[in-house]
Amino acid sequence: MKHTTALIGCGRISFKHIEAFVKNADKMILTAACDPVLSRAEEKAKEYRASLPGAGLAVYADYKQMLAESPPDIVTIATESGKHKDIAIDCLNAGCHVICEKPMALSTRDADTMNEAARRAGKKLAVCFQNRFNAPVQKLRAALEAGRFGRVLHGMVQIRWNRNEAYYAEAPWRGTWAQDGGTLMNQCTHGIDLLQWTLGEDATRVQAQTRRFLRPIEAEDFGAAIVEFKNGAVGIIEGSADIYPTNLNETLSVFGEKGSVVIGGLAVNKPETWRFADACIVGDTEDRVFNSNEKDPPTVYGFGHEALFKDFVAALDTGREPLVSGEKGKKALEIILAIYKSQKTGKPVDLPCDFSTMEMKGVFAE
Numbered sequence: 001m002k003h004t005t006a007l008i009g010c011g012r013i014s015f016k017h018i019e020a021f022v023k024n025a026d027k028m029i030l031t032a033a034c035d036p037v038l039s040r041a042e043e044k045a046k047e048y049r050a051s052l053p054g055a056g057l058a059v060y061a062d063y064k065q066m067l068a069e070s071p072p073d074i075v076t077i078a079t080e081s082g083k084h085k086d087i088a089i090d091c092l093n094a095g096c097h098v099i100c101e102k103p104m105a106l107s108t109r110d111a112d113t114m115n116e117a118a119r120r121a122g123k124k125l126a127v128c129f130q131n132r133f134n135a136p137v138q139k140l141r142a143a144l145e146a147g148r149f150g151r152v153l154h155g156m157v158q159i160r161w162n163r164n165e166a167y168y169a170e171a172p173w174r175g176t177w178a179q180d181g182g183t184l185m186n187q188c189t190h191g192i193d194l195l196q197w198t199l200g201e202d203a204t205r206v207q208a209q210t211r212r213f214l215r216p217i218e219a220e221d222f223g224a225a226i227v228e229f230k231n232g233a234v235g236i237i238e239g240s241a242d243i244y245p246t247n248l249n250e251t252l253s254v255f256g257e258k259g260s261v262v263i264g265g266l267a268v269n270k271p272e273t274w275r276f277a278d279a280c281i282v283g284d285t286e287d288r289v290f291n292s293n294e295k296d297p298p299t300v301y302g303f304g305h306e307a308l309f310k311d312f313v314a315a316l317d318t319g320r321e322p323l324v325s326g327e328k329g330k331k332a333l334e335i336i337l338a339i340y341k342s343q344k345t346g347k348p349v350d351l352p353c354d355f356s357t358m359e360m361k362g363v364f365a366e
């Protein structure tokens, strides 16, 4: 069975959604593209038809009209982050399942409201943390689940990227507390999700320093944090949008009693270190093949949207939860909001914590 699908928000990232619809064409059929800037929706329809000639999708300036006229099975949301909550809730209430771009929301309360709306509607909600589907990350996760690390001790994520003034000028919502947050919330959220996913998913305390060093934005362009987990593991976060002159690396490192893994490259795509005490037992070959040189993807967005959409459809078809459900997607958001709160208060912050980007207004005032 094919699931009818609509895209809401046809800006910079939407080409990855189109690509993923096309690659999952056996399971998903795009029936509408929506954007108040109608030419952008038309552009997406053109992109889709270029791969699937004859596809008869509609374009809408107002997604509410689309929901009223022909509500699809699935909606993917790729608008400004500050708009995700209201749009997701409208779609869930209209009977659609929702795949929402990261971050799912900009406050813990909004994330809870979205998860509650999905539960009430009996619909599925997923968040686009597509890097979880990178091949080396999946291998790392499998090694963790098989217990190959022994006790997990510490991990680190480094996001050393460049988002220049032109990037922020292109869409004025970027870097604002009301619609985006800073580089931790926008760019580093992927890496922070991977860190918490590999260190135990149960962060208990965060201490942080964030700065707005260079960029002409309201929010931070740099952050450093230490995250404690319930199982005793310690995570370290280094995230920057200021790296001169271009994107350098996004690297996840996980260290356990009996294993060390480092996955680097532009966007956590290249295995750099893969050492396990049991390597000769589970098979040297697998471990050596795994150390092969992977190429960087053409953009930092990687290839994960296709796999994430495939997983979502499989979740619908089998009745299980998607890998990155709304509940799972909230975890990185909560850590980032705790980082923000720690910067604001100058103190460590215990989780669960209730915070919003809007409470950061004025923190970096001149």
Ligand SMILES: NC(=O)c1ccc[n+]([C@@H]2O[C@H](COP(=O)([O-])OP(=O)(O)OC[C@H]3O[C@@H](n4cnc5c(N)ncnc54)[C@H](O)[C@@H]3O)[C@@H](O)[C@H]2O)c1
Pocket (backbone or CB within 6 Å): 008, 009, 010, 011, 012, 013, 014, 034, 035, 036, 037, 040, 061, 063, 078, 079, 080, 081, 083, 101, 102, 103, 128, 129, 130, 171, 186, 300, 301
């Ligand atoms: N998963 C990733 O790797 C990744 C990468 C980049 C961006 N993102 C996320 O995707 C989202 C969009 O980012 P972007 O850089 O593409 O932004 P963008 O500004 O380029 O595009 C946003 C689009 O949404 C449209 N829009 C606004 N309100 C709308 C509404 N009510 N209905 C329909 N469309 C509406 C805007 O007109 C615009 O075309 C953000 O949440 C961002 O964090 C995710």
